[in-house]
Amino acid sequence: MRDIDLRHLRSFLVVAQKRSITRAGAVLHLTQQAVSTHVRQLERSLDVGLLVRTSRGVLLTAAGEELAAGGANVVDDVDRLAARVRAVADAQTGTLRLACCPAATTLFAIDVADTMEKTVPGLRVTLNGARNPRQELELLTDGHADAAFMWLPVRDVGLHTAVVRTDPRAVALSARHPLAGRSGLTLADLADAPVLRPDVLTSPEAERFWLMDPRPDGGPAPRGPVVPQVEDCLLEVGRGRGVWFAPQPLDTLMPAGNVRWIQVTDAEPFDLAVVWTDRAPQSLITRLIAEVRSVVGDGRHVHAA
Structure with missing residues (x-):
């Protein structure tokens, strides 16, 4: 043979x-x-x-x-x-490959990459854009990225996470919605509002977290239509098809004239994390976490998913 x-x-x-x-x-x-x-x-x-x-x-x-x-x-x-x-070779030659969704990281990813290259001699940082969290996870698990910036929770696939920022939860609703003029809302205010669901999340646990399901009274979150991408949520919100919960920083990155972003005062916030695999060069990951926190604020904990 x-x-x-x-x-x-x-x-x-x-x-x-x-x-x-x-x-x-x-x-x-x-x-x-x-x-x-x-x-x-x-x-x-x-x-x-x-x-x-x-x-x-x-x-x-x-x-x-x-x-x-x-x-x-x-x-x-x-x-x-x-x-x-490839990951070992990249670590030896000083390459760090980061996966990121522009919507989640536009405010800091470029600054962090530039700072890493300036402060670590010989390091090259590559930013690999992903349209959604599911694609970020694929880049990590397929070995095409060493680390990613993702909001938790992430599907349990043996990854490590370090929280680098905590963001309040906001709701996007139509400018024609009866609650659109409020400065703040509670989950009780939104008890009957169907929540849009972008088909991009990494696990049922993640979907429940984004929906705030169950609600504080133990009842289920009313489920709205499933849409293909995050950007589609704002289109459907603008048309009055439902509301969408998201981290508050997205209100500046994804504005829309017919949509209002309002903070939900009693909802659990979102944790933004650096997520990495066992193959990632640990010394560079440690430095990355420190640099991200210096740019976006202090994180709260590190753990293995």
């Missing part, structure tokens, strides 16, 4: 999933001939037949079924190993 080429294995796994060389080619952005060549070379390397080609697609042989069952784990293991190797 000759050595297996990972490119060939990846192509085979997509063929096995799609049961079609043509559809696999579309997914892989390869020609049908290229995918067929990869599979044939993989069959020669293993000295077994993996596919039976039919007029309606392909069928897997028993050997093909076995390879499909175990091959995905092999590819995933190699990808994770490559991410760990």
Whole structure:
């Protein structure tokens, strides 16, 4: 048996999933001939037949079924190993990769990155933008980022967190809402207001926290429509489809003429945290936490998620 080429294995796994060389080619952005060549070379390397080609697609042989069952784990293991190797190399060459949502970090991320590079000789800080918390978490767990700035709670995936700022909770509501003229609101004032839910959070626990569910009286939070992104919340709020709870700093970063931001005086605040993985260079993370706190204010605690 000759050595297996990972490119060939990846192509085979997509063929096995799609049961079609043509559809696999579309997914892989390869020609049908290229995918067929990869599979044939993989069959020669293993000295077994993996596919039976039919007029309606392909069928897997028993050997093909076995390879499909175990091959995905092999590819995933190699990808994770490559991410760990890159992280070690980055640490040795002085690179710190940070994931951040512009809405959460515009006020400080650039200043922190610039300060880190000025105060740590030879360090290069990269800022990798993510559209939402779920994408930030993917960058961390896939090994494409060493740390991220995220509001807690974050899904429990073995990450470490250090709180760097605590933000009051505010509610965004339509300028036409009967409560829009108030200077402050309580959860009781908003007891019947459906709460919009952006489909970007990292866990059911995180969604309950953003909804303030349950409410102080033990009742459930009224759930409003699910929207694709955070920005969509303000559009729906402006149209009177519901309200949205968020950290108060977002009122300056996400203004809208037909939306009012009002502090909720009895609601639990949001904790903004530095979140990092075991692969991150610890000395740089410690320095990062200190620099963020010097820019945005003191945090309260450090723990492993």
